[in-house]
Amino acid sequence: MIARPDPVAIGRVVATELKPSTPHQFHFWTANETTIGIGAIVKVDGGRVVYGVVTDGFAYSDLATPLHDVIGAEGDPARAAASPTVRQEIRYWTAAVLRQIPEEPLQPVPLGQVFVASDTDVAQALRMDAYLHSATPTAIPIGLYTSGGLEAPVYLDADFLLGPEAAHLNISGVSGLATKTSAVEFLLASVFRHFPPHKGKVAAVCFNVKGPDLCFLDQPGDLSDEDRRRYERLDVPAQPFERVHYYAPLKADGVNLNTLRTHAELVDDVTPLTWGLQEVVDFAEVLLNRDDIDAKADAFIDFLRDRVLGRSFDDGFGNAHKVETFADLERLFRSIFDGLELTGRSDTWRTHHIATMRKIRNRLLNISTRCKGLVTDDGPSSDLPWGAFEDRTVYVIDVANVDPLGQDLVFARSVSKLREHLERRDLGVDAVIVFVDELNKYAPGDGPETYVKKMLLDISERGRYLGLVLFAAEQFRSQVHRRVVGNAGTQVFGRMDMDELATPGYQVLSPATKIKLATLPVGELMIRHPHFTQPIFVRFPKPPVLRGRDGMERFPAAIDLSFADAVARQLLQLDRRIRPNQVKDLIADRTEEDVRRALAAVRQKRPDEVLATFRKALGGRVAPDASRERRAVPPLNPISDEPY
Amino acid sequence: MTWWDALVRAGAVPASYVPPASMGGGRTDADDGAEPGADLVEGDAVDVHAVAAAASPPACFLDGIEQWKVVGYDGVLPVVRAYVAAAVRRRGEDRRLRTAFEGARDFAIAPLAGMTPERRRALTAHCPDVVEISVEAGTQPGRMLELARRAVDSARQALERDLAERALARLGDAEWLVVDGLLSVSGRLAGHPRALGVIKSHGAQFFTGMDLERALTLPAGHRTSVFRARGGHARNEVYSWYLRLWPWQGNDLLYGLLRIEARADAATIAAATGTSGWLLAERAPIATPDVRWDRLLYPIHDVETYLKARAPRDLLASRASRLPRTGT
DSSP: OOOOOOOOEEEEOOOOOOOOOOSSSEEEEEEEEOOOTTTTTEEESSEEEEEEEEEEEEEEEEEEEHHHHHHHHOOHHHHHHHOHHHHEEEEEEEEEEEEEOOOOOOOOOSSSSSEOOOHHHHHHHHHHHHHSSSOOOOOOEEEEEEEEEEEEEEEEEEHHSSSSSSHHHHHHOOTTSOHHHHHHHHHHHHHHHHGGGOOEEEEEEEOOOOOOTTTTSSSSSOOOOHHHHHHHHHHHOSOOSSOEEEEEOOOOTTTSSSSOOOOOTTTTGGGEEEHHHHHHHHTTHHHHHHTOHHHHHHHHHIIIIIIITTTTEESSSSSSSEEESHHHHHHHHHHHHHHHHHHHHSSEETEEEHHHHHHHHHHHHHHHTTTTBBBBBBSSSSSTTOOOOOTTEEEEEOOOOHHHHHHHHHHHHHHHHHHHHHHHSSSSSSEEEEEEEEHHHBBBSSSSSOOHHHHHHHHHHHHHHHHHEEEEEEGGGGGGGGHHHTTTEEEEESOOHHHHHHHHTTSSSSSHHHHHHTOOOEEEEEEEOOSSOOEEEEOOOOOBOOOHHHHHSSSOOOHHHHHHHHHHHHHHHOTTTTTTOOOOHTOOOOOOOOHHHHHHHHHHHHOSHHHHHHHHHHTTTOOOOOGGGOOOOOOOOOOOGGGO | OOHHHHHHHTTOOEEEEEGGGSTTTTTOOSSSSSSEEEOOOOSSSEEEEEOOOOOOOOEEEEEEEEEEEEEEEETTEEEEEEEEEEEEEEEEETTEEEEEEEEEEEEEEOOGGOOHHHHHHHHHHHHHHEEEOOTTTOOHHHHHHHHHHHHHHHHHHHHHHHHHHHHHHTTTTTTTEEEOOOOOTHHHTOOOOTTTEOOOOOOOOOOHHHHHHHHHOOOTTEEEEEEEETTTSSSEEEEEEEESSSSSTTTTTTTTEEEEEEEHHHHHHHHHHHHHHHHHHHOOSSOOSTTTTTTTTTHHHHHHHHHHHHSGGSSSSSSSSSOOOOOO
């Protein structure tokens, strides 16, 4: 606690008929040389205690008109500066009321003395005392309020940050200052340290959507002594995350990881993320654009999902199918189209029009081409540990280099799975924070109603009941869907663009607050939280992890390995006893397709005897099946023939 | 309960009349005494000397205010509430003025002898500071108000004199005391080598003929020769001269015209141009929005503003109309 035995008044409330005190706003003056500024929290003691935050400041002198200054100086500015006496001037501040004690009856702010707020005052002013000192505290440090040489931790209420009362956090700010990502990294560390025990376990799923931003969360960054002191003050360990699991799709070669975390020292921690038909088809809507979505397409997808996938199925032309992979699906479609053509039947197969089938086929098979490496057209999938999420663990899904369609698919499926498991309470943790950057892209205020946008809306509106919490960041808050932003209980603002601040969403802020926001230094944020009646400025320490750019310098990405080396490395990750040459010998005369399939099987099973399993998987399917030859997907019929 | 409330309870008729003279607006250097005159002590005739603005020395500035209003009538006898205050503000190295000395007096003025016994008792019992004005039976209320004004004026002068003498005792080695008004009201002030009186209201004319014309048509940035001020107001001998701060052409003869009073000493004559130089520099900043800004030095204006800010608000004339309310 800050020791301040004798508080000294720094100002006095003044009220005039033109600018009276109200229950929500008051004005005060200070000495010309004062430590307070915009965002400072002050305390008024004048019979009742009122806490306020400074929202605007004015300085003026007794000069009636600027012309009088010109006259006095006889037109010479230098003489004006040299006048024997300095004019009387005032530092006049406007403050918005944060809290009044007693709260009832609500009355205008009294004409009392003004003091700088202490630690205790800040806690009271922001109503943090209720959740900071309760029997089951739910306080999560977000940063340090600093003003007038004083420094006080500011806490968010976990019940309002992570549910169930309110939830979600939205952070806005200009790009390039690393404020948004840094703030979220710090806040995650803070949540992991202070998540109340009675609320259970918590984990975070972070989507790395650009560059190496989140690729080094397990590596220590450079912290200054001042940063360390702030960590100590906030009781957050100044250490990187202890448990981070990385997931990244493979590249098109099916063996090299499609991530920037490929340095030899780090790549072992990265688990391939590959999905097959079964994983994709449930989210086929993601792959369809607005024009594609109709009852016929939906019906055919449902038909595939319910009647075809994973079942023995007769196509009606004498061919039996069991569709488990994209390759199987392609064979089924080919068989149907050939059958229809050979038999000269109509354009309808089992009530589904051939154009509908062609469209769905194109969309589904297209994903295996556009997102090759994420979506395998053959072989089993490799996925996040659904049902076995660990407490205080970060799961980073690196989709930075994935096709936008693939990013949508990854996001949609991952969030859906999280929701499913949280609904069943079998995820392994009680709450999951999902961090999504570039919300402008995924949930824009205008544009088409995409599946991803609908999912984000769903999380925003219903996630808090499940423990599914969205931490989202964007550059332009005004361009994000209003309901996504509006449902975020906690709003965080870094340095903002003036154009953005001119949009209607910021009308509630005073001009001075806007100027402060537009010039906010790195490491300082403005916070809005349900308990705070006014925005509060806080400083937060640099995150304790290696920043993406620094990480790339310290751990530069490795160049892609040859196919054989990449396979060997993946097997080596599963079993350290394996020697690369053993693997190379094994795959020397095998097709890459077979090797990938075998590798995927091993990854899925994670057996004790990795090499033996790999050999077995490889040996069983040496000869390529003629029917499995990958053929190019025929183009769609000309658009004019489409009934859509 | 205030003393004027007690007076009303005792049967006086409440009143709220702020005479125009109550704000000190009528103060001049004119005096009720002998005709003013001047003896030149610099040269043989009133001459005009150019003055160049110079850096100001460390200085304190003294000014006083007076406010009064009729708060009740006992019959036609007015009972006045008066407030006088004065302050000395010292200019620091940061060029800002801060209060060094100040004093105030809130008192009643009444023709006690003519008042009914119970109202006189009520007044003296509830007001610890009553100044009695002696009036003969049948004196017109207007005359009584003039007597009240003089009593207030006298109280202000006494307060200013007291503060000035206290300030002189604490004046720094090179520090000046600049007084708004006559220096000659105090022997100690009039005799101090670094005390100046700055008079901006010219009720008294010390010259006649060509000398008067030269004095009143001074160009801006010029002073007259130094003269010894004579007259009933000059209870203590002082030297004086006129100084023009702003060009009068296009305005008025007295526009921007100050009369300076200083110690009656040969050194004053020698320093008159230099002293005028730094007084000339005090033109800036301009003392607006005061209408007397052409003659009002900003530091004096500052002292006045300070005093007015601390004066009781209920002595000010109401901005509302004094016409009876019609209820419409």
